[in-house]
Amino acid sequence: MNAFQLLNGATFAALLFVVASGFSLIFGLLRIVNLAHGALYLAGGYVGFTVAVHSGSYVLGGAAAILAVAALGFALDQGLLRFVRGHELREVLLTLGVAFVLNDMALVIWGGDSFTVPIPDALKGGVRIFGVFYPKYRLFVLVTGILIFIALMLLLHRTRLGALIRAGVDDPEMVEASGINIRRVFLGTFLLGSALAGFGGLMGGAFLSLYPSADAEILVFSLAVVIIGGRGSLVGVAIGSLLVGFLNTLGQVMFPELAYFVIFGPMVCLLAFRPLGLLGRAT
């Protein structure tokens, strides 16, 4: 692989991290496998696209994507998931139903064409880096991914909310018994995770473009990341994203038709030794 492909892998990994970290946070703390996460990504992308096109501002598009998807997350958690709390499998299957509805509604509203979110002028064009000419926007995605990783690490390890989330991942009953309203922490995490999916949608929509099956594709990548990394661990998500990002790029270069196998092979080997992922812990 040359520098160009390595950068492609790294920028894709950064996008995956943003999307999958939300998925993993919700999975780790709330024990909810939110299969609507891909649909939230797509919804964020479409909303961000529409706002960015009409207002001419990428930043406004981002804000709209985050707010809209957080609102969707709120409706999903408070409107539907509350009826099936504590039943893991019913929760998962319910979010699957939501994913179908959201995907179909997106098709009604935005149609089957593929869209690309407009990039701000400052990020257009390319720069010379490691001896290759590389698009500025993808470097922006890489930097944003790293910044979000740092911000989430600080949030989890340096703030009270982070301490509550980490404690909740380990033992929600004990947190509740010590007088904390764990439900609010859960809701906050759900909104944060959804917002990350929405923001990922906008960011990815500018270089992967948005089309009706993009939600399923990003979902399978997120699943692979979380299966490899283990749930509820940010470092696990980061490692998983890098692995999946590089393997995917490698696969596309070497076996374009069987790129999925290239991710799948290592995942299988890993599962044979660590069924709960690299950094996953049994609960």
Next chain:
Amino acid sequence: MTTLEPIAAPATGPRTFAGARARTIAIVALVLASLAALPFGLSKYQVGLATEMLIYGVLAMSIDILAGFAGRTSLAHGAIFGISAYVVVYAVSHLGLPPAVAVVLGVMAATAAAALFSLVAVRTSGVYFLLITIALGMIVWGICLRWTDVTGGENGLRGDMRVGLLRDHQTFYWMVLVVAALASFAMWRFVRSPFGLTLRGIRDSESRMRSLGYNVHLHLFIGFTVSGFFAGIAGALYAFFNSFVSPSTVALAQSVQGLLMAITGGIGTLFGSFVGSFAILTLQNVVSSYTERWQTALGVTFILIMIFAPEGLVGKLRALLSRGARGSAN
């Protein structure tokens, strides 16, 4: 709760009355006879729909033997079903093989895929199992979409499948009915066999089965592979029914629809799968005649069933009936 609660099956101990067995046989014969007589009273379109219901009933039942009896909810069965359908269509249309050989190849491919999948999946349970089966199914979907030389990509594969006797829609229906009946009987025998009992033991307590000396992973592996074999049979039938396969045949929606049918019928009821298949496909036909938004309707149905009737129609009916019986007794 990490598994969908199976409906408490009626006691399956040795029958004390020979009459009970005779009655069961009579009921089964009656159901089969009325199903066999169905084509005489229905239009060609309706016979086609009934054929589709039987095929999906077999798929849903293959999901139910895992979900209801081994406590493993799979979302890879649509892909296993689709692999069989792809292989059958490819063998007939591109390799020019006779249909019977194509069916054998298709079912073998599906069984092999299921065996491969189960190697990865059986070490996990609950939500992790579901996640891994989704990922596996999506990989199949990705391959069907991208490997255009073989699978035809988004255009899919079309074959002239219904030749000779199969061309007639009534004959085809009867053939599907026979296969579905045999497959259902085999699956029913399978879950009631001593081996099936060990699967139920694993569902109820994996650690206890392990300490009793059972090789839990091996049993789940066999269970999954057998279930994949039946999903493959359904897929092969579907190839002849539809004469066309595309990535949407192996998509997650296919697995979801199969699982929804199994759940609607009632997880662990086995024959409820056909009730579920009937209910969902009827709904699909009604909805499709009003709007193109079938996918939304499917999603909404899924959400509603998860919230209001996770035990399925058969389970719900049983609960209502027993409540009614208790009510009248009081």
